[in-house]
Amino acid sequence: MAELTAREIMTENVITIKKDSSIEDLSEILLKNKISGVPVVGSDGKIVGIVTEADIIVQDTDLHFPRYFKLLDGIIYLDSLNRFRDNLKKHLATKVEDIMVTKVQTIGPETTISDIAELMLRLKVNRLPVVDEDDKIIGIVTRADIVRSMIPKENK
Numbered sequence: 001m002a003e004l005t006a007r008e009i010m011t012e013n014v015i016t017i018k019k020d021s022s023i024e025d026l027s028e029i030l031l032k033n034k035i036s037g038v039p040v041v042g043s044d045g046k047i048v049g050i051v052t053e054a055d056i057i058v059q060d061t062d063l064h065f066p067r068y069f070k071l072l073d074g075i076i077y078l079d080s081l082n083r084f085r086d087n088l089k090k091h092l093a094t095k096v097e098d099i100m101v102t103k104v105q106t107i108g109p110e111t112t113i114s115d116i117a118e119l120m121l122r123l124k125v126n127r128l129p130v131v132d133e134d135d136k137i138i139g140i141v142t143r144a145d146i147v148r149s150m151i152p153k154e155n156k
Contacts, residue, residue: 006116006130007109009149010139014129016041019048019097026096027056039129039137040100046135049100050127056099106131109138113149116141 016039017026029038030053037052106129107116116128120143130139 004113006111009145021096049102050104051100
């Protein structure tokens with residue numbers, strides 16, 4: 001028997017958000033639909049990022065300035081300035097594009113369930129958008145979809 005693919009287990013009616021939407025709109029979508037994250041799409045419908053509850057929560061954390069020490073007349077930072085800049089941007093964010101993750105791993109509709117599971121574990125993600133050859137979202141596979149696929153059809 002052939003292994004299941006993303007096309008067979010994915011959720012097809014994917015809830016997405018536009019990158020210029022407000023953080024408030026994002027929060028409302030997540031709460032209303034009882035989901036923890038959504039793909040972010042541009043005006044052309046192509047995936048440009050992904051945003052989760054964790055990205056929103058960052059705004060409510062304390063902002064830690066990078067530690068440094070002076071050596072001669074120079075400053076040596078002990079923490080990454082890039083990480084500080086990214087965290088500051090998220091603290092001041094008003095739009096989804098300010099907090100979204102832009103490096104999104106996607107899968108194709110023919111990706112096997114074992115490859116999907118392996119990717120999720122390796123990347124430590126809960127969902128993978130399924131895109132067509134034009135990078136338009138046609139579905140999403142979550143960990144719950146994988147678990148659900150393991151239940152025999154007669155028990156569903």
